[in-house]
Amino acid sequence: MPWTLEQILSATGGKLMRRGTRSAFGEVVTDSKKVGTNSVFVALKGQKFDGHRFAKDAARRGAGCLIVHEKIPLAPLKAAAVVRVKDTLAALGDLARCRRLAVAPKVLAITGSNGKTTTKEMVAAILARASLGGRPLKGRVLKTEGNFNNLVGLPLTLLRLTGREKVAVVELGTSNPGEIARLTAIARPDIAIVTSVGPAHLSGLKSVAGVAREKGEIFRGLGPRGIAVVNGDDPWTRRLGAKFRGKKIVYGKKGRVRGAGEKALGAGGTEFVLKAGGKAARVRLRLSGAHNLANALGAAAMARGLGVDLRAIRAGLEAVRPFSMRMGIERWNGAGVINDAYNANPASMEAALRTLGGIRARGEKIAVLGDMLELGGEARARHLALGRQAARYGVDRLYLLGKQARLVARGALAAGMERDRVVIGRSHAHVAALVRGRARRGGWILLKGSRGMKMEKVLQALRDGGA
Ligand SMILES: Nc1ncnc2c1ncn2[C@@H]1O[C@H](COP(=O)(O)OP(=O)(O)OP(=O)(O)O)[C@@H](O)[C@H]1O
Numbered sequence: 001m002p003w004t005l006e007q008i009l010s011a012t013g014g015k016l017m018r019r020g021t022r023s024a025f026g027e028v029v030t031d032s033k034k035v036g037t038n039s040v041f042v043a044l045k046g047q048k049f050d051g052h053r054f055a056k057d058a059a060r061r062g063a064g065c066l067i068v069h070e071k072i073p074l075a076p077l078k079a080a081a082v083v084r085v086k087d088t089l090a091a092l093g094d095l096a097r098c099r100r101l102a103v104a105p106k107v108l109a110i111t112g113s114n115g116k117t118t119t120k121e122m123v124a125a126i127l128a129r130a131s132l133g134g135r136p137l138k139g140r141v142l143k144t145e146g147n148f149n150n151l152v153g154l155p156l157t158l159l160r161l162t163g164r165e166k167v168a169v170v171e172l173g174t175s176n177p178g179e180i181a182r183l184t185a186i187a188r189p190d191i192a193i194v195t196s197v198g199p200a201h202l203s204g205l206k207s208v209a210g211v212a213r214e215k216g217e218i219f220r221g222l223g224p225r226g227i228a229v230v231n232g233d234d235p236w237t238r239r240l241g242a243k244f245r246g247k248k249i250v251y252g253k254k255g256r257v258r259g260a261g262e263k264a265l266g267a268g269g270t271e272f273v274l275k276a277g278g279k280a281a282r283v284r285l286r287l288s289g290a291h292n293l294a295n296a297l298g299a300a301a302m303a304r305g306l307g308v309d310l311r312a313i314r315a316g317l318e319a320v321r322p323f324s325m326r327m328g329i330e331r332w333n334g335a336g337v338i339n340d341a342y343n344a345n346p347a348s349m350e351a352a353l354r355t356l357g358g359i360r361a362r363g364e365k366i367a368v369l370g371d372m373l374e375l376g377g378e379a380r381a382r383h384l385a386l387g388r389q390a391a392r393y394g395v396d397r398l399y400l401l402g403k404q405a406r407l408v409a410r411g412a413l414a415a416g417m418e419r420d421r422v423v424i425g426r427s428h429a430h431v432a433a434l435v436r437g438r439a440r441r442g443g444w445i446l447l448k449g450s451r452g453m454k455m456e457k458v459l460q461a462l463r464d465g466g467a
């Protein structure tokens with residue numbers, strides 16, 4: 001779908017600084033290296049890079065239109081049109097919103113402290129097997145790739161809409177107040193979910209109440225016919241749902257969409273009976289942990305909101321496999337490895353430890369944990385609590401890395417773990433060497449920490465070092 005200069009000006013409220021040689025343009029990009037003939041290049045200013053410095057490069061690569069918020073020399077920009085806006089990041093969102101309204105798919109938006117990407121992948125897997133109005137949706141669903149959930153990633157996702165899509169499933173993330181409101185205004189969801197509310201990104205959002213307020217903006221941004229999908233098992237999301245006046249679908253123990261007869265299969269996932277709309281279907285979910293069962297119910301509730309039948313929901317949920325570094329089950333030297341190194345916050349740490357605790361293992365359970373970052377003033381208490389949880393969920397050995405490791409160790413010792421079973425490592429390689437000496441066939445190793453801790457390097461070092 002081409003962009004006209006008029007559309008760009010009216011969507012962004014920008015001022016035409018120079019009319020180029022063309023009046024219709026191709027895709028919108030923010031990376032000058034991705035500029036192709038006739039692209040629209042939006043010069044974003046980030047912490048490390050300033051897109052304005054790449055304007056000339058974009059023009060050289062054939063950009064048809066440049067969107068900027070600073071004065072730049074026009075002479076070297078060849079044939080490109082130049083539009084000046086107040087803020088290029090806002091302009092990027094405005095363009096995405098314009099495209100979303102023009103293409104008008106059903107938009108399903110997902111936020112929450114944990115489980116966004118997992119839920120998004122589950123919803124997408126369901127939709128790929130579903131039909132709406134008698135027509136299969138396969139090939140007509142747009143979804144957020146990876147974790148493109150912020151003020152840059154969400155617009156770039158929606159800008160990929162071509163006009164063929166019937167549904168868009170998008171992830172909205174936040175680290176500062178106001179971001180969800182803005183992302184919701186851009187995405188204009190028809191159906192929205194808050195998967196969970198917990199202590200994450202507290203440096204920006206301050207408290208769990210602050211997190212709830214921020215996430216709740218997604219429901220406020222629903223139109224009059226919008227549907228709020230409410231996690232009835234989370235007290236914070238329940239409260240957000242209670243405030244919402246429009247149509248709701250509650251999922252969880254007492255919800256309209258619920259699970260029954262759960263059978264945890266350890267690392268193999270969970271089997272349960274999915275109940276919705278007076279019907280029931282037995283589902284074998286390959287993702288383990290009670291948190292993933294909750295994500296599956298949330299995804300099912302979103303699909304129900306669209307009118308998808310239970311058969312497609314079941315087929316979609318059964319097709320989902322663990323994603324890279326998110327509760328992925330791997331093996332090393334005969335031991336099972338739960339690779340959850342992608343990220344961590346208190347709720348997801350507890351979910352992972354609970355899963356490790358629930359596995360029936362023939363050998364020791366080892367937790368290799370790195371710091372949980374971005375917890376602001378709560379960091380101390382939360383790391384002490386993490387250590388206590390490790391002990392409570394029956395971890396046999398604890399290997400720790402990071403600035404908070406001492407606190408985690410103190411929590412674990414206070415909760416009864418023996419001193420020689422709690423070790424603070426100096427580096428990933430050091431921890432790997434310690435684990436190598438302990439891990440045995442039949443045992444289990446959990447790897448987890450915030451993204452910045454790169455805990456996957458421990459597994460890499462184990463593999464590099466051989467058995
Ligand atoms: N509902 C949940 N409750 C608690 N922890 C969860 C839940 N769902 C997933 N997790 C944990 O959080 C980790 C990240 O999951 P996922 O990537 O789906 O979350 P996300 O919300 O997209 O995270 P991010 O904020 O990094 O985008 C998982 O590996 C798992 O350990």
Ligand SMILES: [Mg+2]
Pocket residue numbers: 116117118146147149171
């Ligand atoms: Mg995510």
